[in-house]
Amino acid sequence: xxxxxxxxxxxxxxxxxxxxxxxxxxxxxxxxxxxxxxxxxxxxxxxxxxxxxxxxxxxxxxxxxxxxxxxxxxxxxxxxxxxxxxxxxxxxxxxxxxxxxxxxxxxxxxxxxxxxxxxxxxxxxxxxxxxxxxxxxxxxxxxxxxxxxxxxxxxxxxxxxxxxxxxxxxxxxxxxxxxxxxxxxxxxxxxxxxxxxxxxxxxxxxxxxxxxxxxxxxxxxxxxxxxxxxxxxxxxxxxxxxxxxxxxxxxxxxxxxxxxxxxxxxxxxxxxxxxxxxxxxxxxxxxxxxxxxxxxxxxxxxxxxxxxxxxxxxxxxxxxxxxxxxxxxxxxxxxxxxxxxxxxxxxxxxxxxxxxxxxxxxxxxxxxxxxxxxxxxxxxxxxxxxxxxxxxxxxxxxxxxxxxxxxxxxxxxxxxxxxxxxxxxxxxxxxxxxxxxxxxxxxxxxxxxxxxxxxxxxx
Amino acid sequence: xxxxxxxxxxxxxxxxxxxxxxxxxxxxxxxxxxxxxxxxxxxxxxxxxxxxxxxxxxxxxxxxxxxxxxxxxxxxxxxxxxxxxxxxxxxxxxxxxxxxxxxxxxxxxxxxxxxxxxxxxxxxxxxxxxx
Numbered sequence: 211x212x213x214x215x216x217x218x219x220x221x222x223x224x225x226x227x228x229x230x231x232x233x234x235x236x237x238x239x240x241x242x243x244x245x246x247x248x249x250x251x252x253x254x255x256x257x258x259x260x261x262x263x264x265x266x267x268x269x270x271x272x273x274x275x276x277x278x279x280x281x282x283x284x285x286x287x288x289x290x291x292x293x294x295x296x297x298x299x300x301x302x303x304x305x306x307x308x309x310x311x312x313x314x315x316x317x318x319x320x321x322x323x324x325x326x327x328x329x330x331x332x333x334x335x336x337x338x339x340x341x342x343x344x345x346x347x348x349x350x351x352x353x354x355x356x357x358x359x360x361x362x363x364x365x366x367x368x369x370x371x372x373x374x375x376x377x378x379x380x381x382x383x384x385x386x387x388x389x390x391x392x393x394x395x396x397x398x399x400x401x402x403x404x405x406x407x408x409x410x411x412x413x414x415x416x417x418x419x420x421x422x423x424x425x426x427x428x429x430x431x432x433x434x435x436x437x438x439x440x441x442x443x444x445x446x447x448x449x450x451x452x453x454x455x456x457x458x459x460x461x462x463x464x465x466x467x468x469x470x471x472x473x474x475x476x477x478x479x480x481x482x483x484x485x486x487x488x489x490x491x492x493x494x495x496x497x498x499x500x501x502x503x504x505x506x507x508x509x510x511x512x513x514x515x516x517x518x519x520x521x522x523x524x525x526x527x528x529x530x531x532x533x534x535x536x537x538x539x540x541x542x543x544x545x546x547x548x549x550x551x552x553x554x555x556x557x558x559x560x561x562x563x564x565x566x567x568x569x570x571x572x573x574x575x576x577x578x579x580x581x582x583x584x585x586x587x588x589x590x591x592x593x594x595x596x597x598x599x600x601x602x603x604x605x606x607x608x609x610x611x612x613x614x615x616x617x618x619x620x621x622x623x624x625x626x627x628x629x630x631x632x633x634x635x636x637x638x639x640x641x642x643x644x645x646x647x648x649x650x651x652x653x654x655x656x657x658x659x660x661x662x663x664x665x666x667x668x669x
Numbered sequence: 670x671x672x673x674x675x676x677x678x679x680x681x682x683x684x685x686x687x688x689x690x691x692x693x694x695x696x697x698x699x700x701x702x703x704x705x706x707x708x709x710x711x712x713x714x715x716x717x718x719x720x721x722x723x724x725x726x727x728x729x730x731x732x733x734x735x736x737x738x739x740x741x742x743x744x745x746x747x748x749x750x751x752x753x754x755x756x757x758x759x760x761x762x763x764x765x766x767x768x769x770x771x772x773x774x775x776x777x778x779x780x781x782x783x784x785x786x787x788x789x790x791x792x793x794x795x796x797x798x799x800x
Binding site: 359500526530531534 | 713716738
C-alpha cells in the first residue's frame with residue numbers, strides 16, 4: 211500500500227472544495243488557550259547531509275565499548291538475517307493500515323508474533339505491541355483497573371523492585387485516571403516482601419511483580435501471586451522475554467498464574483541504540499481480552515478455503531470507540547515487532563533457552579570473580595539471572611569512569627536511581643552479562659575493575 | 670423496516686423497556702439497534718444490585734464492527750442479568766425483544782417509563798437516523 215503525501219496543490223484543491231481558508235481553520239474548535247504556539251525545543255530542519263553527519267557522530271559514541279550495561283536494555287547477539295529481512299520494503303511500513311485486511315503479510319506477521327508471545331508467557335492472548343515495556347506497564351495497570359469490577363478503589367500495589375523508569379512512566383500516564391500507585395518498600399534481600407503487602411486498609415485492585423526485578427533478583431512469584439489472588443487482586447507480571455525459556459512463565463505462577471503480562475521486547479533482535487526505540491508487549495488471560503488495548507489477529511479461511519488473516523478483535527480501538535477506547539495510545543511498534551518475530555523464529559525456543567542459559571552462566575561467573583575483590587559485596591544476597599547488583603567500597607561512578615578508559619561500560623550507577631530504603635545503593639553498581647561476552651572480555655573486566663578499585667581506594 | 674412492538678417503551682439511544690407484572694422493568698436493545706450493529710459477538714452486562722440512574726451506562730454491546738454503550742432507560746436497581754448472552758450473544762440479533770433481553774431493574778419510580786418514547790415516536794427517531 212503506497213504512502214503518498216498530499217502536494218500543496220492537492221491541499222489547496224481540497225480546502226477550496228470544502229470552502230475553508232487554510233489548514234489551521236480545520237482545528238478552530240480547539241480553544242485558543244489549549245493551543246501551543248511555541249515549539250521551542252524543536253530544532254530547525256537539517257539537510258540530508260547534515261542529518262547523516264549528525265547521526266553518524268551520535269552512533270560513533272556507542273562504538274568501541276564492551277557493554278555490561280543492562281537495566282532493561284541488553285546487548286544480545288542479533289543474527290544478521292533479522293534486520294536484513296526486517297529492512298525489506300514490504301515490512302518497512304510500520305503501521306497496520308486501517309483497511310487492515312489489504313495487508314495480509316503484516317497481519318500474518320502479527321499473528322505469528324502473537325502466537326509466539328502467548329506460548330512464551332503461557333497466556334491466552336497478546337496484543338500487537340505498544341511503545342515499550344514502561345508504557346506497557348501503564349496500559350496493564352489501566353487494564354487491571356477496568357477489569358477488576360469488584361474493586362473500585364484504584365489502588366495498585368507496586369514494588370520498588372520494579373524498574374524506576376517503568377514506575378515513573380506509569381505514574382505519568384495513570385495519575386489523572388483515578389489510579390493510586392501504592393509503593394512497597396524493598397526488603398533486605400532486594401525483593402518484594404509479602405509482610406509489607408498486608409499493610410493498608412484498602413484491598414488492592416492489582417499487584418505489579420517484576421521478574422527478574424530491577425536489581426536482577428528473582429522474586430518469589432508463586433507466593434506473591436497466590437497472596438494477590440487470595441486478596442481479590444489481579445497480578446500484573448513485568449518480565450524480560452529472554453528469561454522465559456528458563457524461568458517459569460507468568461501464566462504458571464502460583465495456583466492460577468498471572469492475569470496480565472507485560473515487558474520490553476528489546477532483547478529479541480532490537481539493538482540497544484542508546485536506549486531506544488524498542489517494543490513493549492502485553493499478554494493476558496482470555497477473560498480479560500476485551501480490556502486488552504490494541505488488536506488481535508486471527509487466522510481464518512476465505513470462501514475458496516484459502517488461509518487468510520483478519521482482525522478478530524479491534525472493536526475497542528480508538529478509531530471505533532473514540533474517548534472510550536481501551537487506550538488512546540494505539541501505535542504499535544510494527545517494524546520492531548517484525549524484527550522480534552523474525553528473531554524468535556530464527557532462534558526458536560531452544561535457541562532462546564541457550565542464549566538465556568549462557569547469559570546466566572557468564573553473569574554468575576563474573577559476579578563470583580568480582581566478589582573476590584577486597585571490599586566488594588553483593589548489594590543483596592540470593593540468586594539473580596543475568597544481571598546483579600554489587601556494593602563497592604567507593605562510589606560506583608569512580609569505577610565506571612575509570613573503566614571507560616579501558617573501553618568497558620562497567621554497568622549502571624545505582625546512585626542515579628535512589629530508591630528509599632535500599633542501603634548502600636550510593637555505592638551500587640548494576641552489572642549485566644549476555645551470551646555475547648567472551649571469556650577474554652570477562653577477564654578484561656575483572657582486571658580493569660580491580661585496577662580501578664585499587665586506584666580509587668589509594669586516593 | 671425494523672420491528673417496533675407497540676407495547677414497549679423506547680429510549681432515543683435505542684434501548685427498549687417493558688414493565689413486567691411483578692413490577693420489574695426488563696431492558697434490551699431494539700431490533701433497529703441490533704440491525705445497525707451487525708453480528709453481536711459480546712455483551713457486557715451490569716452487576717446485579719448495581720444502582721443506576723436513567724441515562725447511565727449499564728453495559729456494552731460489541732459487534733464485529735463496533736462496541737456501543739447501553740444506557741439505563743430509567744433509574745433503579747439491577748435485579749437480574751441475562752446470563753445466556755455470555756455464551757450466546759447472537760441471541761441479541763435473533764430475538765432482540767424476548768430472549769435477547771439484557772437486564773431487569775427494580776424501578777426507583779415507575780412513572781419514569783412515561784417519559785420514554787412510544788413505538789410511533791421511536792419509529793420516527795429510527796427513520797431520521799436512516800436518512
